[in-house]
Amino acid sequence: MVKTAQSVWENCLLFIKDNIQDQAYKTWFEPIRAVELTDNALYIQVPSKFFYEWLEEHYVKLLKVALTKELGNSAKLLYKIKMENTYGNKQPFTEQLPSAHRAPVKPQEVDFPLQNKNPELKNPFVIPGIRNLKIDSQLNANYSFDNFFEGDSNRLARSAGLAVANKPGGTSFNPLLIFGGVGLGKTHLVHAIGIDIKDKYPDKTVLYISAEIFTQQYIDSVKRNTRNDFIHFYQLIDVLIIDDVQFLSGKTGTQDVFFHIFNHLHQNGKQVILTSDKAPVDMQDIEQRLLSRFKWGLSAELHQPDYETRISILNNILYRDGVEMPQEIIEYVARNIKSNVRELEGAIISLIAQSSFNHREVTLDLAKQVVEKFVKNIKREISIDYIQKVVSDYFQLDIDTLKSKTRKRHVVQARQLAMFFAKKFTKASLANIGSQIGDRDHATVLHACKTVDNLVTTDKQFRKFVDDINKKLSV
Incomplete structure (x- = not known):
């Protein structure tokens, strides 16, 4: 059988695909086109110089092995670097001008491995707002x-x-x-x-x-x-x-x-x-x-700040803002806002504002009102990890079982509920939810959410599961 550029490259791809991750294969090898086979030299077309450099840096050994298997030890691989004049082709990391302004790009041919003849970098990467090496540290002077x-x-x-x-x-x-x-x-x-x-x-x-x-x-x-x-x-x-x-x-x-x-x-x-x-x-x-x-x-x-640290933080805020407040009120706020520094600051600033805007004396009763409202208004952050723990505890499973590949019905339902509530209570993407709950893909999460929605309307027992877990997460 006569070898062609296409047949040689397809055989190379079969070998490459078995030796790297799917995503890497899709990104770096699917866009490549075999264009010519001359003697033992295979020409392949890549979308950009960056693309070529990445292949040389990360996959040159794999390419050599694959090509040697097909063409022998004298095999050579050469690249044609060319941007196609269409938007439809997969061309990662290549920005194009509208066709009317686009200059024709002459294909470049390079033998591998490339020897970098000019390793000097022309310019340092410039962050917007930072010029050359006079770098603004981007530090906030208020944080000392x-x-x-x-x-x-x-x-x-x-x-x-x-x-x-x-x-x-x-x-x-x-x-x-x-x-x-x-x-x-x-x-x-x-x-x-x-x-x-x-x-x-x-x-x-x-x-x-x-x-x-x-x-x-x-x-x-x-x-x-x-x-x-x-x-x-x-x-x-x-x-x-x-x-x-x-x-x-x-x-x-x-x-x-x-x-x-x-x-x-x-x-x-x-x-x-x-x-x-x-x-x-x-x-x-x-x-x-x-x-x-x-x-x-x-x-x-x-960790969460202890009581003494919370007192120090509150006293510093009051000193900074030139506000005096009875010690019993400071202690009350410190005892009741424990979760983190940000919420502690928010509570005392709300109390100062209430007093200033409404011309009310800062009393313990006012402090209780403000702190009570503030605590109610703090939306507790619910993480995917926390949701998995709540669901696992509810079904008396350990988290490893919840994430496992088992298809037992009660475990599958628990896993689907974890995905459903993760979508409801967090801002995480479907892909992120799937990766954290048993390394599933976004399609699995989407299917889980649809399944839960359907079962809630058709299965009373399942609807009870949803209501019970929802209450636990909404506390």
Whole structure:
């Protein structure tokens, strides 16, 4: 049988597909077209130079093995880099002008492996609002160590933060990962560390950024074919602070680029500071190689503030705003608002506002009214983990069984209910819900929600399940 470019490439794809994940295959191999076979050289067409560079960096060994199996040891692979003049084809990370303004693109041919003849990067990646290397640290001057009050709930994290501020990159706390629930002061603390470092080491480049913005910048750099500039920019930072690192969950491309940035910074004695809503061991859809690096330094947890710390926080707010308040009222608020610092601040500010706007004296009765209304209006955050626990307890299952692949009817129903309530009570996407509840896809979650809706109208016993669990989650 005569070999053609198409037949050789199809056989290569069969081998490649068996050796990588489905998503990677769809992203990096499905868009490729075989265009020519000359002697032992196969020409393939890729949508962009970035696409080609990614294949060379990540899949060159796999490509060599696949092609050698088909054409022997003398096999060669050459690329044609060409943007098609249509919008219909799959062309990841390629921005196009309208056809009237688009210059014709001449295909480029390159032999593999590519040797980078000019490793110098032309320009560092530029964050909007940050010009060249005069980097605005993006730090909030209101968040300092002076108004981050120490207590048993945060002593370890605060002490570690001070140690890092005194010697960034020079302690064993690298990375320093601060984790804990909503409103406990994670963001405040990392800003305080950054501000202290800037005061002590003015020449050091400090940058605070949220994981969400970091991810968006990475996506933009891929679209613009400036990924190397993006990496180079972040490798220039002396102290990199990334807030809410759990946002990287499931974002394999961003995790990969952060892994390389992290390694460079760590190996060169730079400091990395992270925050997360959970400990590394509890993070889901984060690559193991990245999680292992999170564990290299210190993971310090912030707990709910104790009574004495809550008193200190309230006194500081009153002092800052120039307000005097009887001690019994301060103590009442501190005793009744326990969950986190943010809610504590909200309660005392509401009390000050009620007093000021209504010209009422701050009394214990007024404090009780305000705190009671405030507590009622606090919408308790319900997580997917919490929903799974409530559903598992209700059906007397353990969570591992709930997430398992078993098709036993009572377990399937429990799993479907967990998905249904996760969609109802959280803002998580269907894909995120599925990944957390037994690593299912979004279609499974959608089917579960429809099944629950149908059973509620046709099955009295099932409707009781829904009502009971709904009450538990709505308390």
